Amino acid sequence: MSGRFITFEGIDGAGKSTHIEALAQRLRERGAEVLCTREPGGTELAEQLRELILHRPMDALTEALLVFAARRDHVQRVIAPALARGSCVVCDRFTDATFAYQGGGRGFDAGVLSQLEQWVHGALQPDLTLWLDLPAQTAAMRRAQARAADRFEAEDLAFFERVRAGYAARMAAQPQRFAHIDSSLDKAAVRAQIEAELEQRGW
Numbered sequence: 001m002s003g004r005f006i007t008f009e010g011i012d013g014a015g016k017s018t019h020i021e022a023l024a025q026r027l028r029e030r031g032a033e034v035l036c037t038r039e040p041g042g043t044e045l046a047e048q049l050r051e052l053i054l055h056r057p058m059d060a061l062t063e064a065l066l067v068f069a070a071r072r073d074h075v076q077r078v079i080a081p082a083l084a085r086g087s088c089v090v091c092d093r094f095t096d097a098t099f100a101y102q103g104g105g106r107g108f109d110a111g112v113l114s115q116l117e118q119w120v121h122g123a124l125q126p127d128l129t130l131w132l133d134l135p136a137q138t139a140a141m142r143r144a145q146a147r148a149a150d151r152f153e154a155e156d157l158a159f160f161e162r163v164r165a166g167y168a169a170r171m172a173a174q175p176q177r178f179a180h181i182d183s184s185l186d187k188a189a190v191r192a193q194i195e196a197e198l199e200q201r202g203w
């Protein structure tokens, strides 16, 4: 297999980092070149923007513009060239996160986000988006045991339920590329669901 763009999505603490490397390993065992990357980030410039986005106070428009600026650099320098070489790109978050966090969480205008999406990456969309879904309360308990909170992770449960609703809306709009994964289950059960989605596609 070659040239697939796979994204992981979900609220903070959903388990994306936990499962990305196992999925990449599975693809490599089947002969794929795999590039794992993340958003915001993935280039030197985008990682610098990530620091600002995660830690500096700003309004929702500034936040949206910065995540798309980081994404533009990432797509141009890393994602598009890797896909063109025939590599699989596995990305921890992409534009669905912007619709979920800035759109759902912050209440920012989805029409403006759609315009920015079109300008920044045109027709490029993931081939498969694994949405690791779980209640905000469960994710908060997992995060509390794991690390100190950044600007998003410090938000309340209502914010994360709006983000979750943002993901659900995005999946309803583009169901063909989404796989809904029940991430409230234990790690082995989550991994089995991810494997089943790949099996189903012959990947």
Ligand SMILES: Nc1ncnc2c1ncn2[C@@H]1O[C@H](COP(=O)(O)OP(=O)(O)OP(=O)(O)O)[C@@H](O)[C@H]1O
Binding pocket: 010, 011, 012, 013, 014, 015, 016, 017, 018, 019, 142, 143, 145, 146, 183, 184, 185, 186, 187, 188, 190
């Ligand atoms: N299915 C699971 N059951 C219980 N704990 C889990 C499960 N999956 C992950 N965890 C734990 O929850 C914490 C958060 O997981 P992880 O860092 O993978 O989430 P994430 O989606 O990458 O978070 P973020 O988006 O904030 O980076 C970690 O301590 C991890 O070990």
Ligand SMILES: Cc1cn([C@H]2C[C@H](O)[C@@H](COP(=O)(O)O)O2)c(=O)[nH]c1=O
Binding pocket: 012, 038, 039, 040, 054, 067, 092, 093, 094, 095, 097, 098, 099, 101, 102, 152, 153
């Ligand atoms: C891509 C993207 C990300 N965010 C937020 C979501 C998370 O809280 C952080 C990234 O942290 P992670 O530990 O790497 O998941 O950024 C966002 O608000 N909008 C986006 O487009």
